[in-house]
Amino acid sequence: MNDIQLGLKQNWKQFTLLVIVNAFVGGMVGMERSIFPQFAELEFGVASKTAILSFITAFGISKAIANYYTGRLANKIGRRNLLLIGWLIAIPVPFILIYAPNWAIVIFANILLGISQGLTWSSTVVMKIDLVGEKDRGFAMGLNEFAGYFAVGIVAFFTGYIANSYGVTPYPFYIGIFLSIVGFILTLIWVKDTRDFVHKESGTDKTTELKNIFVETTFKNKTLSSVTQAGLINNLNDGMIWGLLPIILLNLSFNNENIGVITAIYPTVWGIGQLFTGKMSDHYSKKGMLFWGMLMQGIAIFFIPYSSSFSILAGLSAILGLGTALVYPTFLSTIAEATSPKQRAESVGTFRLWRDLGYAFGAIISGITADLLGVEYAIILIAILTIISSLIIQFRMPSAIKQIENN
Template sequence: MKEEIRLGLGENWKQFTLLVIINAFVGGMVGLERSIFPEFAETQFGVESKTAILSFITAFGITKALANYYTGKLANQYGRKKLLLYGWLIAIPVPIILIYAPTWSWVIAANMLLGISQGLTWSSTVVMKIDLVGEKDRGLAMGLNEFAGYFAVGMMAFISGYVANRYGITPYPFYLGIGIAVTGFLLSWLWVNDTRKFVDKESQTDSSESMTNVFRETTFTHRTLSSVTQAGLVNNLNDGMIWGLLPILLASLSFNTENIGLIAAIYPTVWGIGQLFTGKMSDHFSKKGMLFWGMLFQGIAIMILPFTDDLYLLIGLSALLGLGTALVYPTFLATIAQVASPSQRAESIGTFRLWRDLGYAFGAVISGITADLFGITAAVLLIGIITIISSLIIKFRMPLNLSK
């Protein structure tokens, strides 16, 4: 008897819940580095240049971006589950390399592997959840997905900072990474089912207009998709700066590793928890409005960061930055899922995620060079200005009719 394929969150809650849990493990892998890497670079390898320290984010961003694109490109051909499993296999050696790395170049290589792994695993879980839920609950689905991933980033940033402060910068924080990668692989291998059949089901009733060139239209010419894409790039551009320079800025203010971990963790934690609400909001409220205000909140928070050394104000700014990011992150993906046809959705999301995660590399390079030449304050302010400009592009370029 042929199994009936039914779209919907309620109809597919078991697989959906499993994918949410798996994405939490994906987020945990990158959260491992979030609060400790600048100190790791300086104490273990004597790397002091801001540009050199941020080189690990550049390597991560470029490889994750390319993996995102090819995951979207190849998802229909090879299947989502296979790409998810490949991603976990690539993740397993990353913490082991970090523990035994003899030189900084080995750290860079480990982060290239981490970028490939993140692109394969995170993109696969995103596309699979959208496949399962159908049109009605896309925003909620993306909110739950991104909540799981970024809440885990925040929790792991705090835990690794705590462990490093108590037991040393290495190897103990990286032991956690080995457990995360092995568990994520086993969950994916044993219980995840591929979702291509759900795409075939949705395509039977979909009336979305197909794109003639998915990459070009998502990047440049489609006003909605290209507006979302530039905002995604800028969002991760400022995230790359926060990842690399915020711990250095806080260390210069004499905060210890535990407090740095706390402040660094608030941002992705609020970002993660907030998406439980903002994802569902994007199903009911103006996606354009949410994207504009989210990018604007981020820009304002970043502009204030260099001008205070008060712990509680820094926590508040980190929370505002997290709120702004929560408003935009699930909304990016829900917007693309609404506009792109089911057969082209994975590729359009892959193209968006290519540019979004290249933002890590752009942010690391721009902020690192600016910090080395003009100081950390100048670097943070520059990224804040770019973020506010991105919000204005959303306001004046993105149409209210998202199909354009």
């Protein structure tokens, strides 16, 4: 225990490895990002917006539940073991998508993908927080989320390109086979567990422990619950963009390659931006970054239905990515700062439970609204909810985050 040192510099080898592993995790989502609505319609004749978005609903719910139990089990089973289990669950997914005989099997594949993402992504998040200590926590989260979402964007671009050249199946899914197998091997051979780092930090940390982690993170604690609602709305609009933006672009007669570019700009800017915004959250107001990030997202989404040119839509996608980059690492560094090391994994898991349920809520709300009123109304509704979320941050979340025990 005495030879364990917290810090990014002291643990750069393990940290770098976890960044690489999380890039592989993100790439598994990027595999579906730009092609799935067309995959649904061409391969299975699924045309209803609600039905198409059902795969996001299945993904979101399963990932959310896996996030929560990753947080609950991290101290008992071990972060590395949960990461390995997540990779094992991911490996069959691309094979199932290639050979799926019907849409129900596709939904099952996305349930597996959601469980895998919850276990793998949550594990890498918690392990990086464990390693770096308080000083560089925001920067660490920025690097983690950069790796994951930059990979989402890059893989989304390549799957769009491959689908445009060779068809929506099977070739785009070969990327997923490579990512899942290599990710598992990297974890098995080189990744080490980080529970000892938690014990080390717990010896000096004075943050007040929460009485009920789930209730405080969800409802009662003004900092944690404000962040949690914003996380839910962030992924609610992300689920809508994932499902409806390719449909809008198809309706505007863009080809698969152009759709791949526009849909890739958003997560790519989101990913690269976090290299800077994560570090910013260590030095600037977390509340301010969360407010402006959510507001930028809402405004960008609001103008999507009123745009038809490639350049304007690409610009809105970039603004949306920048707004998301401001909030994403800040969510996690705020949760980590506001909770004690012993409770951090469970609080992060609770936050990620609600955040990723946003995928399901976004898919359901936007799918039903799109089928009843049209895609444009669904997008405007999501934009309004995102702007309201920014106002909750502004008026409910306190500026001081850390609560210190009275000695």
